[in-house]
Amino acid sequence: MVQIFLDSANLQEIEEALSWGVISGLTTNPSLMSRESEPFELLVKKICSLMDGYPVSVEVLSTSADEMVREARHLVSLASNITVKIPMGIDGLKAVYRLNQGKEKILCNVTLVFSLNQALLAARAGAAYVSPFIGRLDDIGWDGVALVREMVELFSRQRIVGTRIIAASIRHPRHVHEVAVAGAHIATVPFSVLKQMTRHPLTDIGVERFLSDWANTRREEKIAP
Ligand code: G3P
Numbered sequence: 001m002v003q004i005f006l007d008s009a010n011l012q013e014i015e016e017a018l019s020w021g022v023i024s025g026l027t028t029n030p031s032l033m034s035r036e037s038e039p040f041e042l043l044v045k046k047i048c049s050l051m052d053g054y055p056v057s058v059e060v061l062s063t064s065a066d067e068m069v070r071e072a073r074h075l076v077s078l079a080s081n082i083t084v085k086i087p088m089g090i091d092g093l094k095a096v097y098r099l100n101q102g103k104e105k106i107l108c109n110v111t112l113v114f115s116l117n118q119a120l121l122a123a124r125a126g127a128a129y130v131s132p133f134i135g136r137l138d139d140i141g142w143d144g145v146a147l148v149r150e151m152v153e154l155f156s157r158q159r160i161v162g163t164r165i166i167a168a169s170i171r172h173p174r175h176v177h178e179v180a181v182a183g184a185h186i187a188t189v190p191f192s193v194l195k196q197m198t199r200h201p202l203t204d205i206g207v208e209r210f211l212s213d214w215a216n217t218r219r220e221e222k223i224a225p
Helices: 010-021 030-035 040-050 065-078 090-100 116-125 133-137 144-157 173-182 191-198 201-218
Strands: 002-007 024-025 056-059 082-087 110-115 129-132 164-167 186-189
Touching: 002 191, 010 024, 010 040, 010 191, 024 040, 024 186, 040 056, 040 065, 056 110, 065 082, 065 090, 082 090, 090 110, 090 116, 110 116, 110 201, 116 129, 116 144, 129 144, 133 144, 144 164, 144 173, 164 173, 173 186, 173 191, 186 191
Parallel strands: 002 024, 002 186, 024 056, 056 082, 082 110, 110 129, 129 164, 164 186
Antiparallel strands: none
16 A cells, blocks of 8 residues: 655654554655754654654755765664665765665665656665655646656566655645555655645535534434443
8 A cells, every 4th residue: 555654844743644643654855854943963863753663764965975875874873763865866876875785774765856767777776765756847847647657667567676666746635646546655745735635525514414414403412421
């Protein structure tokens, strides 16, 4: 079954979403982290402790492979459930490849993926996750969901089993619907979209009608203790 991750660095949102029992992981990025006021490392530790047992993607800020590797090693020392998010590119691929060697095997999520070739290279380098940004592709007139569909097909035809597809940059519930049908392993969803996913006008109308039918006829009868 497709997993839902929360795309957030906000502690209140994370706590609330966890209480619904629907999320299986979390993704952050430097923009999301920059909106919070806590010092970076303290925030990472708090997030990882709330998300105990679930993977949490935290992105490196370095741009060279050597620095990314150093930063990744430091990040995973902060908590045991960290997956290191590495931007796509030659340095990113080198870093993923190195972090995946020997006993170390640090899990990496290759982010800012916008093409099938980028996804293929990330998988070959040893990424545990690849994150196609579907909303940003839609923004420039491409079809983000179509890319996810092609990635799912490629991974299944080529039997690429070690890399999971996280549909990211999700902007509305329809995106979640479509990437789930396309076969993405994971959809990472902002809290606002997660809330929208619970709603349907017919659900609201239905609840209202049930309650008013009951109130209009049997209001005197007590059913709760
Ligand atoms: O976590 C990365 C991603 O989901 C970014 O989304 O809306 O900034 O394109 P957005």
